[in-house]
Amino acid sequence: MPQSYTCLHYHLVFSTKNRVPAISPEWEKRLWEYLGGIVRDLGGIPIQIGGVEDHVHLLVTLRQEPALKDVLRELKAGSSVWVHREFPEVREFEWQVGYGAFTVSHSNISAVKAYIANQREHHKKQSSKDEFRALLEKHGIAFKEEYLF
Numbered sequence: 001m002p003q004s005y006t007c008l009h010y011h012l013v014f015s016t017k018n019r020v021p022a023i024s025p026e027w028e029k030r031l032w033e034y035l036g037g038i039v040r041d042l043g044g045i046p047i048q049i050g051g052v053e054d055h056v057h058l059l060v061t062l063r064q065e066p067a068l069k070d071v072l073r074e075l076k077a078g079s080s081v082w083v084h085r086e087f088p089e090v091r092e093f094e095w096q097v098g099y100g101a102f103t104v105s106h107s108n109i110s111a112v113k114a115y116i117a118n119q120r121e122h123h124k125k126q127s128s129k130d131e132f133r134a135l136l137e138k139h140g141i142a143f144k145e146e147y148l149f
Helices: 028-041 068-086 106-117 128-138
Strands: 008-015 045-052 055-062 100-103
Touching: 008 068, 008 106, 008 128, 028 045, 028 055, 028 068, 045 106, 055 068, 055 106, 100 128
Parallel strands: none
Antiparallel strands: 008 055, 008 100, 045 055
């Protein structure tokens, strides 16, 4: 086969350092848009981006290059610089080191998109820590509690 074809959909989740509620509802939409711009600059397609004060979810379609870890590095570094430039008063803003990355089947895109769009409502019932544990369990990822947060 002379061509390579991929269909790589990911649900990405990462939080602020120590889960500090540093993302303000006043400017979160601008942050989501900026994250989407980074995805586009890397050749990907942002499908849905959302979150709450202490974490963000991205549903994206990515190319095989750059590697997923490099995409996450660019998302975090670029958006962190942007937040500090646009909102210098938000000195405590920093992303955590780790992240969650979950593959999404093409047939499940609309469900994940709706889930991300409904983050504010969702977190009235479930903490972000419990949500992340549930995502890991749903995807069969073994973890040790002491390394999660």
